[in-house]
Amino acid sequence: MIETTSQPIAFEDTEGQEVKRTTCYMCACRCGIEVTLNREGRVRFIKGNRDHPVNQGVLCAKGSAGIMKQYSKAKLTGPMRRKPGSERGAGAFEPISWDEALGTLAERLARIRATDPRQLAFFTGRDQMQALTGLWAQQFGTPNWAAHGGFCSVNMAAAGLYSIGYAFWEFGAPDWDRTKYFMLWGVAEDHSSNPIKIGLDKLKRNGAKFVSVNPVRTGYSAIADEWVPIRPGTDGLLALAMVHTLLSRELFDAPFLSRYTNAPWLVIDAPGTAKDGLFLRDEAGQPLIHDRKQGTFVGGLGAGIDPSLFGEFDAPGGLKVRTVLTLAAGRYLDERYSPAVAGPQCGVPAETIERLALEMASIAFQETIEIPVKWTDVWGQEHDKVVGRPVSMYAMRGISAHSNGFQACRALHLIQMLLGALEGPGNFRARAPYPRPIPPGQLPENDEAVMAAPDKPLGKTPLGFPVKPEDLAVDKDGNPLRIDHAYSWESPLAAHGAMHMVITNAVNADPYPIDTLMMYMANMAWNSTMNTAGVRDMLRAKHAQGPKKGEYKIPFIVVSDAFDSETVRFADLVLPDTTYLERHDAISMLDRPISEADTVADAIRHPVVKLDRDVRAFQEVLVDLAGRLKFPAFTNADGTCKYKDYPEFIWRFEKAPGIGFLAGFRGKEGEKSLKGEPNEKQWERYIENGAFFSKHWEPGEQWMRHWNRDYQVKAVEATFIPKVEPIVMQIYSEPIQKFRLAGQGLYEGPKPPKAGDRERLVKYFDPLPDWYAPLDGDGADDGEYPFHAITQRPMVMYHSWDTQNVWLRQIMAGNFLYMNAAEAKRRGLESLDWVWVESRIGKIRCQLKTMEGVESNTVWTWNAIGKQSGAWGLEKGASESTHGFLLNHLISEHLPKAADERSLTNSDPITGQAAWYDLKVRITKAAPGEEGVWPLFDGVTR
């Protein structure tokens, strides 16, 4: 033993320090933080807020590194415009005043709004204020608005909202405390961050099994009890092979299926007619079931029914009908879904698939949880317990970013429905304001005259959930009405828009040219785009002839961001945003609040650090512009602006009487929640409460909310749902069948005029979850491009935001392409070899590393590490630009040209979700002397 010594401890000098609580924004997770400021008001320490429902005190690497974001050299300092005479993209700017910036912009926008509002395309990135930006776009009158969901996760959202009434990511969460078997599908390290980590620890402590289905074993998969290295793009098939196993072993929850899903609903079998594949309904439109006791057809939503789950029946009018579950059994018991057939396609042994399915069923049916709790269902029946089949799942972009992701995600929900493992103890559970009707009853604006009407808001929101071909945004000839082609025959259920098509379509004037492209926090000239190099050229493309010769094809580009991103330098006008510690923000109940399964919750940000630059929060800019442009919702009768600033707008604005952006501390005294008069002290009350509002549902309201009367009464009051009624989960999707009928030419309504669209509707719009090979590359492994190329999410970085962060870039400032070690050896490749990676549209050069934890047919790298030299405050030669690279250059925004010469979006044909995980590549060793990443993008350092 060595000698010990005592010396006094020098403790923190806390004099003048202050602690303020707000909400993190280093990613989309929205954790509560306590920011300690020193006496000069400088951030000293950021710590997780222990009382916060999201992170319960913990904080990730990004959260703690928020301090370096606050003091980042990449912060923009004032409004700028492109230097007259300089080329767009060169990054030459001159400062201007806010008055001039907003004056010029308002003038331009007023002109667009008074002539053709569609000429403004407004797309936002990872902001979480779509309730505001959506309202703003609607009031402006342009349909050309969306956030980055079409690039990110719309397949998860849409599949959930068209199947189970809630969805993976923000609208649901596994019951970490009670689940005994957890299956994670694909990369999820960025969504969500701390809640999943907290949950994984709970699983491990409780002895639950954690299975990870992912081609790559890093991140969360590292600690999985079982890793299933799947071939990318085959998740849907794997899930359906599990469905095959469950059905063939008669392992399904019949009572759950017959009461809570549309399994017993009756599907009309009338091929070649407009009724084929639709539900048998009564005159009021209620779907019918065949009642076993009464031996006849009765309403499927009523009380006291005893539905036949299986069977084929003769319905009145000579119609043949079969239950949904009969169709499903017929489909999935087919040999093509058997593990023996599907396994080799997925790269997963048949025995493994069968065992995993049986493990889930064993847990679901043998280790059932019962919680004694009194609750009343929507039919008025009282219950004294809830029953949980403690299996849960989570999935994010590993499923989402494939062109078959919508159907794959529906297949996961099908497993959950068969096991009766939704909304009960131990299951994947809904988070308020979900569950909602399936799909939510909100249709997108699709009236061409309304869209083109000068100086008028849209009648509906730009985004919504179509349920039939009539809801599409197409003109009388079937052409898209939106610049991103969302809700066209090309992408009918594009519920989040299609950000990745905006620039390409605008430059091609498809369907029309635009005047102004306004982007907020969207790095569309770099990692938030496909075909990055091509898109950068398009941003500066000019007319080669005609009256506009020499003018930019996109005449005016406005970018708002807090930091000097790659996209900022393509702006004609830069509106510098604040950091998250410098502004007010509402993480709104009207948007994507922070509710957990047992609580309804939302949150705010408020300035905890004083501004030291001439920048403005984009929210303030939007409210200011709304006033200048005299949007009806923002203007008094006398023409003056209703709101002096964003905070006032947030507390005063009512969407409906008593319903506003923030659900907490409403009413004159702040005594009401969810609904109540506006409270002018609402912000103060949130701040006092730690920057969030949270309210526990009563025990009898916490479970089975699709059918829970007491919960639904409150949800109606809060306008989460329109009325108290059963929300029946949809195994079989009638809206999707209607689109298929349109493709078949049988639908009594709009039909696609183009043969290519018709074929796609017939092929991909399957009312039952199905699997098809990814569209780009068609899945062949022996072809020209044998490898799948995908990205994983480094837990220390959020998209392109953080490689500028002085601490985080020390952890990762370059990336490698990772290949399975045995596969590399077979191909004569070694770690640290420079390789060419080629796709059908281009090539890049990068450095290879070999590893064990990657499926043989897959190569992968970390997302968005590569940076343009000079952007993000990085100095010339920074390793992000010399040792970092993007796969985006290899991914086309279009599929290979179709037979009719059309260029269709490289996206899910149902939702328009960008299919960047469908990428296939070939890899060859670079010649001696060929070193360094390529292509390089010369930047300027300002």
Next chain:
Amino acid sequence: MRLGLAIDLDTCVGCHACAVACKEWNGESLMAGPLPDYDAYGKEATGTWLNRIRHYECGTYPENKTVNVPMSCMHCEDAACVTVCPTGASYKRPDGIVLVDADKCMGCSYCAWACPYGARELDQDEGTMRKCTLCVDRIYDERLPEADRQPACVLACPTHARAFGDYDDPDSDVSRAAKGRSLPPMLEKLGYKPVNQYLAPRQAPEIKMQPPRPKKSLADYIRDWAGAGKGS
């Protein structure tokens, strides 16, 4: 007293939350800092850190496993870094924490060479050695709420893979966490008796399988199901 950390390799996802929280707290700590960054926006940014995460793979595909190992000072009972220090700057406290008195440190780096765990890093600006203090200025700071008197890394860890406490106290968080799960001391043969313990990955839970039912033809299924109207 043997204050130290228990680090659970079963739940460490390698997210670096501990390392960054450490850097943030200790960078301005009067006991541990400063922790400078070099070439912060330049070619190859580096800096002084007290905790770094290493990622390893074991086994061969597809039976491989990824293991994340956070590494910081082990606060060894027989700390070579203390013995080799020529100026007495490195010292061990009675509670077991190994510290550096920066006023006495001349930056010779003998201690860093002596440490087999790579746990010491030089502040190249001031020329003095930096290392984990177990946040000695947090754990004894009675002005902090009791729950916050923990090392910054432990407070931040999102999977609660880190615990702090006294290994001599059988009821401490670390003793309870490590009970039955601790791995043999890292580089045990060197005999430095590291105090921090790493906990082994847990065995995958056994699932009690429901006896399988025989497979039938589709027609049989539908007939049976249509008759019974019930599955499992």
